[in-house]
Every structure is written in structure tokens, then in C-alpha cells.
Amino acid sequence: MLFETYQRDERTRAQAGQAAGLWLGATQILLMGVIVYRLYVLGQPDEQLRDFQVVMGVSLFGNILTQLFLGGLLPVPTWKGMIVAYVILSGAIVGVCLAVYGVPAVTDWPRTWLPTLAGPAILLAVYRLVAWLGKRRIDRLIAAE
Secondary structure, eight states, rough: OOOOOOOOOOOHHHHHHHHHHHHHHHHHHHHHHHHHHIIIIIIOOOOGGHHHHHHHHHHHHHHHIIIIIOOOSSSSOOOOOOOOOOOHHHHHHHHHHHHHOOSOOOOGHHHHHHHHHOOOOOOOOHHHHHHHHHHHHHHHHHHHH
């Protein structure tokens, strides 16, 4: 035998998973802090940090989608919940953008308003789909036992 195996119970497995999740979250927050520091304090151009931003996005979204699908732990939002979340997310983004940049010209709307309003809708739709698939997966596993 090449590796010694241990009989682990659910509690040990859950504690290890929680510790790993906390560590992943802490490192993601640190990486985000480095990105924000380099962008806004050091004034580095966005292009020089694109690789960090891509790794951060893949890490965050991969972690959430994996938990959604494999664990079925995160809630599946209702349609009413999705509408409320969309209004809050898009309202916050629009409010900040209007405060910082003002009202954009009509010719700039495809580059300003469209991503601002479509982005949260796409993220919420993908979240709902993967959460539903994860819940369905867990329900099938439970029914099979």
C-alpha cells in the first residue's frame, strides 16, 4: 500500500472542508486587496493586472459554482428573490456609476447601461441554473439511497 488511509467520519470531513473554504476565502480577499491596491494606490494600468483579475474571477466563480453544483448547499433563489437581488445589484451599480461618472451620452449606452443592467441578470440566471442543478443532483442522490 502506497498511502495510509484513515477512516474519517462526516464531522472530520466537514471540518476539513470548512477550514479549506475559509482559507480559500481569505486568500481570495488578499488577492483582491492586492489588485485594488495596485490599481488605485499605485495607479497601474488595468492591462497590467488582467492576469490577476482573470485568476481571481476563475477562483471566485469556480468556488461558488462548485459548491452550488456538488454540495447543493447554497439556496436556490425564487423568482421574487431573483427580482429583488437584481434590483439591488443593478441599482447599486447604477448608483455608483452615476455618482462617479454622471449620466452617459446616449451614444455610449451600449458600453455603459447595457453591461450595467445585463451583467447582474446574467450572473443571477447562471447562479439560479447551477443551484437548481445542484439541488436536483442532491435530491436524486438521496432518492437513490
